[in-house]
Amino acid sequence: xxxxxxxxxxxxxxxxxxxxxxxxxxxxxxxxxxxxxxxxxxxxxxxxxxxxxxxxxxxxxxxxxxxxxxxxxxxxxxxxxxxxxxxxxxxxxxxxxxxxxxxxxxxxxxxxxxxxxxxxxxxxxxxxxxxxxxxxxxxxxxxxxxxxxxxxxxxxxxxxxxxxxxxxxxxxxxxxxxxxxxxxxxxxxxxxxxxxxxxxxxxxxxxxxxxxxxxxxxxxxxxxxxxxxxxxxxxxxxxxxxxxxxxxxxxxxxxxxxxxxxxxxxxxxxxxxxxxxxxxxxxxxxxxxxxxxxxxxxxxxxxxxxxxxxxxxxxxxxxxxxxxxxxxxxxxxxxxxxxxxxxxxxxxxxxxxxxxxxxxxxxxxxxxxxxxxxxxxxxxxxxxxxxxxxxxxxxxxxxxxxxxxxxxxxxxxxxxxxxxxxxxxxxxxxxxxxxxxxxxxxxxxxxxxxxxxxxxxxxxxxxxxxxxxxxxxxxxxxxxxxxxxxxxxxxxxxxxxxxxxxxxxxxxxxxxxxxxxxxxxxxxxxxxxxxxxxxxxxxxxxxxxxxxxxxxxxxxxxxxxxxxxxxxxxxxxxxxxxxxxxxxxxxxxxxxxx
Numbered sequence: 001x002x003x004x005x006x007x008x009x010x011x012x013x014x015x016x017x018x019x020x021x022x023x024x025x026x027x028x029x030x031x032x033x034x035x036x037x038x039x040x041x042x043x044x045x046x047x048x049x050x051x052x053x054x055x056x057x058x059x060x061x062x063x064x065x066x067x068x069x070x071x072x073x074x075x076x077x078x079x080x081x082x083x084x085x086x087x088x089x090x091x092x093x094x095x096x097x098x099x100x101x102x103x104x105x106x107x108x109x110x111x112x113x114x115x116x117x118x119x120x121x122x123x124x125x126x127x128x129x130x131x132x133x134x135x136x137x138x139x140x141x142x143x144x145x146x147x148x149x150x151x152x153x154x155x156x157x158x159x160x161x162x163x164x165x166x167x168x169x170x171x172x173x174x175x176x177x178x179x180x181x182x183x184x185x186x187x188x189x190x191x192x193x194x195x196x197x198x199x200x201x202x203x204x205x206x207x208x209x210x211x212x213x214x215x216x217x218x219x220x221x222x223x224x225x226x227x228x229x230x231x232x233x234x235x236x237x238x239x240x241x242x243x244x245x246x247x248x249x250x251x252x253x254x255x256x257x258x259x260x261x262x263x264x265x266x267x268x269x270x271x272x273x274x275x276x277x278x279x280x281x282x283x284x285x286x287x288x289x290x291x292x293x294x295x296x297x298x299x300x301x302x303x304x305x306x307x308x309x310x311x312x313x314x315x316x317x318x319x320x321x322x323x324x325x326x327x328x329x330x331x332x333x334x335x336x337x338x339x340x341x342x343x344x345x346x347x348x349x350x351x352x353x354x355x356x357x358x359x360x361x362x363x364x365x366x367x368x369x370x371x372x373x374x375x376x377x378x379x380x381x382x383x384x385x386x387x388x389x390x391x392x393x394x395x396x397x398x399x400x401x402x403x404x405x406x407x408x409x410x411x412x413x414x415x416x417x418x419x420x421x422x423x424x425x426x427x428x429x430x431x432x433x434x435x436x437x438x439x440x441x442x443x444x445x446x447x448x449x450x451x452x453x454x455x456x457x458x459x460x461x462x463x464x465x466x467x468x469x470x471x472x473x474x475x476x477x478x479x480x481x482x483x484x485x486x487x488x489x490x491x492x493x494x495x496x497x498x499x500x501x502x503x504x505x506x507x508x509x510x511x512x513x514x515x516x517x518x519x520x521x522x523x524x525x526x527x528x529x530x531x532x533x534x535x536x537x538x539x540x541x542x543x544x545x546x547x548x549x550x551x552x553x554x555x556x557x558x559x560x561x562x563x564x565x566x567x568x569x570x571x572x573x574x575x576x577x578x579x580x581x582x583x584x585x586x587x588x589x590x591x592x593x594x
Contacts, residue, residue, distance in 0.1 A: 029384035037391040037427035041139035046436035060408045068454035073188040109148030116155030126353035128377040133272045137425040146190030153179030157198040161205045180222035204312040240451040255331030270345040275387045298357030323348040391422045396505035404502040407439045409480035416488035471495040
């Protein structure tokens with residue numbers, strides 16, 4: 001073995017040893033606590049539990065929910081966690097296994113991405129500090145799982161399309177096609193963004209004739225599923241079973257735009273500003289300084305003499321700029337979907353790290369810079385563990401609140417202030433869904449109202465909303481339990497004789513409602529929110545008549561067939577007619593509508 005081969009082998013061993021060490025360290029924050037501070041994930045996991053226990057004896061979920069009947073986005077997380085839950089002690093453990101898969105595949109996906117663009121593998125260390133990014137703290141779990149898929153998909157398509165003529169790398173084309181297909185079933189936004197970025201690569205590495213057609217082939221499998229779904233829910237404006245939709249195509253789906261100053265001012269918030277303290281901010285600044293050191297010494301791409309299409313040699317830089325512009329120019333929110341273009345900020349930063357130079361940089365600069373990045377990640381891990389522990393102390397023994405509750409009941413959460421004193425994002429917003437996870441009960445599962453969610457409420461079964469002044473509305477009698485936050489507790493004087501405290505932590509009190517649920521009836525107990533709709537056998541939306549109670553609170557009566565009719569559009573494989581579906585089944589030993 002020559003000295004050069006020996007050095008290369010030693011370098012490879014050092015790289016993979018450091019890479020595996022950082023991967024293992026990255027798992028520590030996730031497994032250091034039972035409940036990591038994440039926003040939306042607990043409602044998603046509650047819906048996974050609906051799927052997982054749907055057919056269990058005594059389950060109330062068939063009364064409330066419909067399982068997916070057609071291909072839809074988000075199925076990968078829901079069914080993947082559901083199947084893993086058969087192999088793990090609890091569904092919480094299955095959820096952590098899924099999140100662990102994301103933690104491990106994120107840097108691996110970026111490594112594949114870098115090598116596809118001819119970049120140094122050592123730059124993959126810049127991805128580790130971004131694992132626990134804003135999408136993680138938001139709890140956008142399906143989007144998280146789609147992030148490594150996007151990195152692999154863009155990388156594979158670049159390998160596939162960068163060759164000349166029709167001499168393409170079939171293996172890379174297959175990987176790109178599978179990534180696009182998986183992206184649809186993971187998250188529709190990831191699929192659209194992946195196709196958008198690959199479309200830019202297609203234009204930069206364009207060819208004519210058969211070469212162009214072959215380069216379009218990887219898009220086909222994913223588009224087979226995406227196009228019908230998009231036509232139904234976006235172009236035809238078809239609502240979910242509760243009447244919620246994405247908005248109309250002619251109005252650009254109800255866009256909301258921020259001022260550029262707002263986006264720039266909150267830039268780090270949409271990258272990874274996890275905690276209210278300043279340590280993660282300082283670590284990110286140090287990471288950017290390390291990146292700028294390597295950026296100053298990078299060498300540009302080598303362009304062959306006489307090359308006319310020079311832009312394709314800057315394809316990674318162009319993708320980065322397009323992603324950055326999309327965060328400014330595309331809507332920040334649309335109807336039924338929050339935080340749209342701002343999700344691109346993490347990818348823009350990650351792609352920017354791919355610009356850096358390592359191989360042509362003096363070792364006396366490159367080695368300290370990379371060691372600094374690895375040290376920053378380990379410091380970030382320590383900061384995450386400390387922050388997660390502080391959050392665990394803040395919530396106390398939260399799951400113990402539900403030990404004295406009966407399974408299969410209904411819970412209402414009331415609080416003026418849902419913010420954590422430790423975490424920047426809404427880590428407390430959806431934690432009351434632990435009642436659904438632990439006791440198979442029902443709370444305000446709003447995600448089941450969204451048209452893009454695979455699990456939907458049955459018509460007429462959406463729990464009512466009462467507002468923080470819940471005691472002024474008879475709708476609260478719908479619920480068996482009321483969960484209140486002590487630090488923002490609304491007045492209970494008028495209803496305290498109907499509530500029995502059964503669980504308590506430092507900041508939360510759980511009450512059992514002594515005389516609820518009352519007998520069904522529009523004057524006491526609404527069956528659904530007023531916006532719900534149904535489809536009749538002719539395929540039209542029926543809007544139920546909604547009377548007002550004496551208190552002025554809107555309540556939906558049991559489904560009425562004499563409301564105004566609104567056209568929906570033609571049926572196809574993506575729309576399931578409710579009239580043709582399975583009837584609402586009462587749980588064994590439980591009357592229908594209980």
